[in-house]
Amino acid sequence: xxxxxxxxxxxxxxxxxxxxxxxxxxxxxxxxxxxxxxxxxxxxxxxxxxxxxxxxxxxxxxxxxxxxxxxxxxxxxxxxxxxxxxxxxxxxxxxxxxxxxxxxxxxxxxxxxxxxxxxxxxxxxxxxxxxxxxxxxxxxxxxxxxxxxxxxxxxxxxxxxxxxxxxxxxxxxxxxxxxxxxxxxxxxxxxxxxxxxxxxxxxxxxxxxxxxxxxxxxxxxxxxx
Amino acid sequence: xxxxxxxxxxxxxxxxxxxxxxxxxxxxxxxxxxxxxxxxxxxxxxxxxxxxxxxxxxxxxxxxxxxxxxxxxxxxxxxxxxxxxxxxxxxxxxxxxxxxxxxxxxxxxxxxxxxxxxxxxxxxxxxxxxxxxxxxxxxxxxxxxxxxxxxxxxxxxxxxxxxxxxxxxxxxxxxxxxxxxxxxxxxxxxxxxxxxxxxxxxxxxxxxxxxxxxxxxxx
Numbered sequence: 001x002x003x004x005x006x007x008x009x010x011x012x013x014x015x016x017x018x019x020x021x022x023x024x025x026x027x028x029x030x031x032x033x034x035x036x037x038x039x040x041x042x043x044x045x046x047x048x049x050x051x052x053x054x055x056x057x058x059x060x061x062x063x064x065x066x067x068x069x070x071x072x073x074x075x076x077x078x079x080x081x082x083x084x085x086x087x088x089x090x091x092x093x094x095x096x097x098x099x100x101x102x103x104x105x106x107x108x109x110x111x112x113x114x115x116x117x118x119x120x121x122x123x124x125x126x127x128x129x130x131x132x133x134x135x136x137x138x139x140x141x142x143x144x145x146x147x148x149x150x151x152x153x154x155x156x157x158x159x160x161x162x163x164x165x166x167x168x169x170x171x172x173x174x175x176x177x178x179x180x181x182x183x184x185x186x187x188x189x190x191x192x193x194x195x196x197x198x199x200x201x202x203x204x205x206x207x208x209x210x211x212x213x214x215x216x217x218x219x220x221x222x223x224x225x
Numbered sequence: 226x227x228x229x230x231x232x233x234x235x236x237x238x239x240x241x242x243x244x245x246x247x248x249x250x251x252x253x254x255x256x257x258x259x260x261x262x263x264x265x266x267x268x269x270x271x272x273x274x275x276x277x278x279x280x281x282x283x284x285x286x287x288x289x290x291x292x293x294x295x296x297x298x299x300x301x302x303x304x305x306x307x308x309x310x311x312x313x314x315x316x317x318x319x320x321x322x323x324x325x326x327x328x329x330x331x332x333x334x335x336x337x338x339x340x341x342x343x344x345x346x347x348x349x350x351x352x353x354x355x356x357x358x359x360x361x362x363x364x365x366x367x368x369x370x371x372x373x374x375x376x377x378x379x380x381x382x383x384x385x386x387x388x389x390x391x392x393x394x395x396x397x398x399x400x401x402x403x404x405x406x407x408x409x410x411x412x413x414x415x416x417x418x419x420x421x422x423x424x425x426x427x428x429x430x431x432x433x434x435x436x437x438x439x440x441x442x443x444x
Contacts (some may be wrong), residue, residue: 002306065430066422067384069391070398074419077411160291167391174294187301195294202289 008184009193019176020197026090026172027159030097034158035151037098038105043135045110056106063103069164072096076168089170093162101158108150112143149216152209156202163198173197232408233417236400243400244421250386250396253318255379258325265326266333280330287327293388296320300392317389325382329375336371337363373440376433380426387422397421 009016044056063071076092087095116139124134166175173194181190233240268280287295300316311319340363348358390399401418405411 061427061430062423065426066419067387067398069387070401070415070419070422073398073402074415077405078415081412163291163293164388166293174291174297177294178297181301188305191294191298191302195290195298198294199286199290202291203285206285206289 002188004189005186006189006193008186009180009189012180012184015176015180016173016194016197019171019173022170023159023162023172023174026093026097026165026170027155027162029094030101030162031155031158033094033098034101035105037102039109041102041106042109042113045106046113059099060103060106063100064107068096068100068161069167071100072164072168089165089168092168093165093170097158097161100161101154104154104157105151108147108154109143111150112147113139115146116143146216149209149213152205152212156205156209159202159205160198228413229410230413230417232410233404233413236404236408239400239404240397240417240421243395243397246389246394246396246399247383247386250314250318250321250389250394251383253314254321254325254382254386257318257322258382259329259375259378261322261326262329263333265330266337269330269334270337283323284327284330287324288331292320292324292385293391295324296388296392313389313392313394316392317386317394321382321385321388324385325378328381329378332371332374332378333367336367336374339370340367370440373433373437376429376436380429380433383426383429384422 041056041060044052045060047053047056072092075096076087076089079092079095080087113135120138120142121134124138129137162172163174165172166178169175177190177194181187184190265280265283268276269284271277271280296317296319299319300311300313303316303319304311337359344362344366345358348362353361386396387398389396390402393399397418401414405414408414
């Protein structure tokens with residue numbers, strides 16, 4: 001019978017904590033950029049002009065349809081050669097996951113905006129608002145409330161996806177786990193501990209998401225079915 | 226910068242080997258994930274505590290941890306507990322299948338729960354037992370509602386298959402890496418891999434959108 005021994009993992013807790021911090025850093029940066037870019041993409045896609053809606057639709061489809069790991073490798077190994085800039089692992093991660101999550105956030109925004117009844121637009125136009133005013137003052141404030149559950153769900157997905165950064169040697173929690181397991185010859189304990197850390201964080205986030213969803217479902221406003 | 230796909234085309238046999246590897250792991254994970262998910266989904270739906278609690282724990286654990294962590298756990302940690310070696314294919318297939326089982330279990334459960342009580346009552350009134358009602362009345366209707374979500378899952382599994390490259394399983398991305406490092410052409414090699422995935426998956430993604438729209442119209 002194998003004897004579990006967690007003390008080498010605990011002895012390296014500082015390495016793992018630094019990794020966790022980097023995980024949160026990448027996830028946070030990609031989340032902020034992804035939401036902002038996602039809103040832009042959604043507005044472009046909903047635009048009546050084909051010059052705007054086609055390219056936006058193309059970006060959204062490409063990033064939703066190709067595997068995130070392929071995107072990450074492309075941004076890390078191919079893009080720097082194409083445009084002639086140095087790309088650190090951190091920059092590649094944030095770029096990839098921002099655009100990738102933006103493609104998904106764009107669809108959340110689009111569903112939310114489209115869920116607002118036509119009458120709201122018409123009423124806003126009737127009192128003389130421009131398209132931007134209608135969006136900013138009438139439609140988005142109502143839409144955003146309905147999008148919250150889908151948002152939180154996407155943010156959780158994003159956090160899970162950030163583990164891919166370990167493959168290009170960015171020192172996130174998973175990468176730190178790999179190092180610690182090689183140093184301590186305790187892969188079983190290290191990977192189990194790290195899996196539990198991820199579980200704890202993501203599970204709490206999921207519970208919060210479910211709470212919000214229930215509450216919104218009660219007031220009859222949700223885009224999650 | 227001049228693009229030169231010649232060096233990628235010269236290695237198209239390597240990409241073909243990779244494509245076969247991708248399709249193989251996809252097929253394994255699709256079958257294992259969706260069928261195991263059905264069993265877990267039944268467990269989640271059961272009133273018996275001894276079925277419900279383990280099924281729920283399974284679903285929560287595998288839905289709330291990153292799939293790459295699961296794959297690496299099966300590859301590096303599991304062999305220590307087991308008396309045998311775990312191959313890259315086995316580790317990746319285990320991680321992706323169990324993860325997909327957890328997600329598809331929730332699809333099955335939601336599908337079954339979406340069927341109105343009246344259908345159960347009607348089946349019971351005809352003298353059917355639980356199993357007959359489930360197989361003849363509930364599941365056939367529920368499966369129709371699950372198809373779009375299950376199609377999405379299948380697409381996700383196909384994308385997840387690239388994670389197998391992290392444990393050196395030979396699939397498309399792994400072969401792309403190989404070609405890039407042998408020919409110093411990462412731009413063309415990774416672009417080619419991305420395009421291959423897009424071309425394969427795009428029709429399925431479009432089909433899933435169409436299915437969703439159709440279902441919304443039908444109900």
